[in-house]
Amino acid sequence: MFACIYSEKLEPDLSLAEFAYAFSPLVEETKPGTVVIDVDGCELLFGSAYQLAQEVARRAKQSRDSGGLDTSVSVAIAANPDAAIHAATRLDGITFVSPGEELSCLGEFPIPHLDYSLVNLEEEVAAEIFETLRLWGIHTFADFAALPVPGIAERLGQPGVRLQQLASGKTERHLKLKQPAPVFANSLELEHPLVELEPLSFIFARLLHQLCAALNSYALATNELQVQLQLEDQTVHERRLSLPYPMRDHKVFLKLLLLDTEMHPPAAAVKTVSIACEPVKPRVLQNGLFVPLAPAPDKLELTLARLAKLVGEENIGSPALLDTHRPDAFRMKRFVLPSKRSERQAAIGNQQHLGLRMFRPPLRAVVETEQGVPAQISAWGKQRSVYGKVVRLAGPWRTTGDWWREDRWARDEWDIGVTSSNKTSSEPPALYRIYRKLNSEMWFVAGNYD
Amino acid sequence: MRSALSKAEIESDIASRFGDAFRIHEKAAPETLSTGIAEVDTLTGGIPRGAITEIFGPRSSGRTSLLYSLLAYATAHDEICALVDTNDVFAPTAAAAAGIDLDRLLWVRCAANLEQAFKATDLLLHAGGFGLVILDIGDVAGKDARRIISSWWYRFRRTVENRPTAIVVISEEACTRSCAALTLELHGTGEWSRNLLNFNSINVNRCRPFAPVLHESQFRAQAIS
Numbered sequence: 001m002f003a004c005i006y007s008e009k010l011e012p013d014l015s016l017a018e019f020a021y022a023f024s025p026l027v028e029e030t031k032p033g034t035v036v037i038d039v040d041g042c043e044l045l046f047g048s049a050y051q052l053a054q055e056v057a058r059r060a061k062q063s064r065d066s067g068g069l070d071t072s073v074s075v076a077i078a079a080n081p082d083a084a085i086h087a088a089t090r091l092d093g094i095t096f097v098s099p100g101e102e103l104s105c106l107g108e109f110p111i112p113h114l115d116y117s118l119v120n121l122e123e124e125v126a127a128e129i130f131e132t133l134r135l136w137g138i139h140t141f142a143d144f145a146a147l148p149v150p151g152i153a154e155r156l157g158q159p160g161v162r163l164q165q166l167a168s169g170k171t172e173r174h175l176k177l178k179q180p181a182p183v184f185a186n187s188l189e190l191e192h193p194l195v196e197l198e199p200l201s202f203i204f205a206r207l208l209h210q211l212c213a214a215l216n217s218y219a220l221a222t223n224e225l226q227v228q229l230q231l232e233d234q235t236v237h238e239r240r241l242s243l244p245y246p247m248r249d250h251k252v253f254l255k256l257l258l259l260d261t262e263m264h265p266p267a268a269a270v271k272t273v274s275i276a277c278e279p280v281k282p283r284v285l286q287n288g289l290f291v292p293l294a295p296a297p298d299k300l301e302l303t304l305a306r307l308a309k310l311v312g313e314e315n316i317g318s319p320a321l322l323d324t325h326r327p328d329a330f331r332m333k334r335f336v337l338p339s340k341r342s343e344r345q346a347a348i349g350n351q352q353h354l355g356l357r358m359f360r361p362p363l364r365a366v367v368e369t370e371q372g373v374p375a376q377i378s379a380w381g382k383q384r385s386v387y388g389k390v391v392r393l394a395g396p397w398r399t400t401g402d403w404w405r406e407d408r409w410a411r412d413e414w415d416i417g418v419t420s421s422n423k424t425s426s427e428p429p430a431l432y433r434i435y436r437k438l439n440s441e442m443w444f445v446a447g448n449y450d
Numbered sequence: 451m452r453s454a455l456s457k458a459e460i461e462s463d464i465a466s467r468f469g470d471a472f473r474i475h476e477k478a479a480p481e482t483l484s485t486g487i488a489e490v491d492t493l494t495g496g497i498p499r500g501a502i503t504e505i506f507g508p509r510s511s512g513r514t515s516l517l518y519s520l521l522a523y524a525t526a527h528d529e530i531c532a533l534v535d536t537n538d539v540f541a542p543t544a545a546a547a548a549g550i551d552l553d554r555l556l557w558v559r560c561a562a563n564l565e566q567a568f569k570a571t572d573l574l575l576h577a578g579g580f581g582l583v584i585l586d587i588g589d590v591a592g593k594d595a596r597r598i599i600s601s602w603w604y605r606f607r608r609t610v611e612n613r614p615t616a617i618v619v620i621s622e623e624a625c626t627r628s629c630a631a632l633t634l635e636l637h638g639t640g641e642w643s644r645n646l647l648n649f650n651s652i653n654v655n656r657c658r659p660f661a662p663v664l665h666e667s668q669f670r671a672q673a674i675s
């Protein structure tokens with residue numbers, strides 16, 4: 001038996017489906033304001049089907065009084081869901097449609113109230129059939145049900161037959177069960193605040209395992225983990241782990257989370273741990289036979305996290321050039337495996353580009369000039385030094401830019417060849433790029449041609 | 451003669467049980483990665499995968515030019531590359547001009563911390579999947595480079611053995627000792643034309659560890675305008 005609970009409210013009524021879950025886990029939300037539940041097996045809880053319908057009506061009234069449901073509901077019980085829907089939508093209060101006697105209840109309903117969407121008919125097709133029936137003088141469900149099936153099939157086709165079955169209250173179908181909205185969040189309140197990372201790792205492992213199991217059951221993955229730690233000092237420590245690719249491996253998540261917690265430890269002992277994730281479709285990848293091997297995404301993420309812990313997050317990634325003429329302008333962006341094949345063409349040739357090794361920060365230099373050109377250079381730094389006689393030079397090239405900003409630049413650049421006094425005369429000079437700041441007249445070594 | 455015969459007899463007796471266990475197998479030639487420079491490829495046969503290659507020489511000897519060429523060729527052929535930059539000397543602008551696909555390059559800057567550089571290289575090698583891992587210690591002082599313990603090099607060599615990853619070490623002095631499968635010593639000479647640094651002519655000597663120079667070649671790197 002099936003019970004239909006109908007609310008006149010036209011807006012999607014989420015509370016009606018939740019209300020129906022109190023009676024059966026098998027709930028179909030047919031349309032906004034209409035739900036059907038399978039009441040078979042509920043006898044031990046609510047008694048007969050009619051008693052269940054009474055209970056539904058009583059609880060609905062109770063709920064309306066307490067502000068839960070904001071409209072009145074009608075309940076109909078029938079042997080098939082479609083008959084229950086028709087009865088509930090047309091008749092107020094409680095209706096019980098005995099099996100096999102559907103027409104005695106539905107027979108007087110006018111044809112236009114036939115809910116053609118229940119048999120998956122389009123509006124135009126249904127309107128055409130309704131018009132034909134009107135011209136035939138068929139006005140009620142009972143009239144329609146009385147017509148011979150072969151004649152209907154001959155004249156109106158299968159849509160007509162399906163509509164006739166619907167009018168007779170004899171359709172058979174399974175409920176399209178509404179799945180409760182999955183929740184991809186877990187939380188655990190601890191009995192004692194945790195100070196150390198090791199015991200916290202067990203809590204993380206447990207929550208992540210549950211989270212990944214939930215993702216797995218829905219064939220989903222996640223590309224963002226949200227971790228919230230309630231601390232003993234009443235503050236909240238929040239972290240967001242963004243992943244470039246959707247994953248659902250709890251071991252990888254645990255390692256990433258532990259590395260992140262080590263890098264960004266909470267300020268006080270942890271009282272409550274909450275982990276949530278954003279579910280997304282898993283990544284589907286077809287590797288090419290002739291594409292070189294690339295690091296596995298999960299291993300790469302772990303390696304990047306470990307490297308970030310080792311050298312700092314700002315020191316790892318892919319360099320991205322900035323849209324400016326400022327010398328050595330770049331930013332570090334997160335390293336992500338490229339999804340497309342490289343469009344660049346590289347040919348084996350004998351003419352290559354001259355490499356440049358930047359000195360960061362630039363090396364402050366003392367330059368002696370003769371007639372305005374560098375003749376001797378001396379620059380000392382912690383890691384490197386440049387000193388000697390300038391034996392070859394080229395330049396200057398003046399570059400300026402960003403004059404409207406505080407950090408504008410204006411400088412004269414030179415390429416120089418320097419021979420140290422320690423070197424033998426046969427050794428070739430080392431090549432450097434030096435520059436003089438125009439505003440301060442100070443000299444710097446920008447880098448070394450190599 | 452008698453002992454040799456008896457050895458052959460014994461081997462033939464037990465050969466059926468042990469298959470070709472007594473036959474000495476020739477080690478297959480390693481796969482190589484082109485440097486993108488015809489002269490260097492002819493001289494070396496390319497950078498061997500699954501092994502360490504050391505490129506060393508003084509400043510302005512052409513190590514970085516060779517590195518750019520190698521990276522440009524590898525990234526254009528869809529290899530994922532990693533550069534462990536000990537002294538933070540990599541110039542992205544010059545690298546992009548040299549044709550390197552920066553999206554395929556993982557750059558790790560180690561702020562002159564040699565220990566960090568070696569640990570980072572180790573992590574990258576253990577992650578696997580990189581076609582080329584470059585450890586740039588070209589600006590590390592000679593005394594520090596000489597102090598690098600050999601176990602690091604042995605560890606790297608063992609890690610990449612039988613894997614498609616090539617390790618390239620850029621240094622000022624030879625420091626990988628016997629662990630490198632290929633060693634290239636470079637010397638450069640700047641070529642000037644009036645007020646322009648035109649080229650850096652680079653001599654490449656191919657050496658084996660602890661062995662005299664075997665071959666020599668030359669290529670030129672053009673200044674980026």
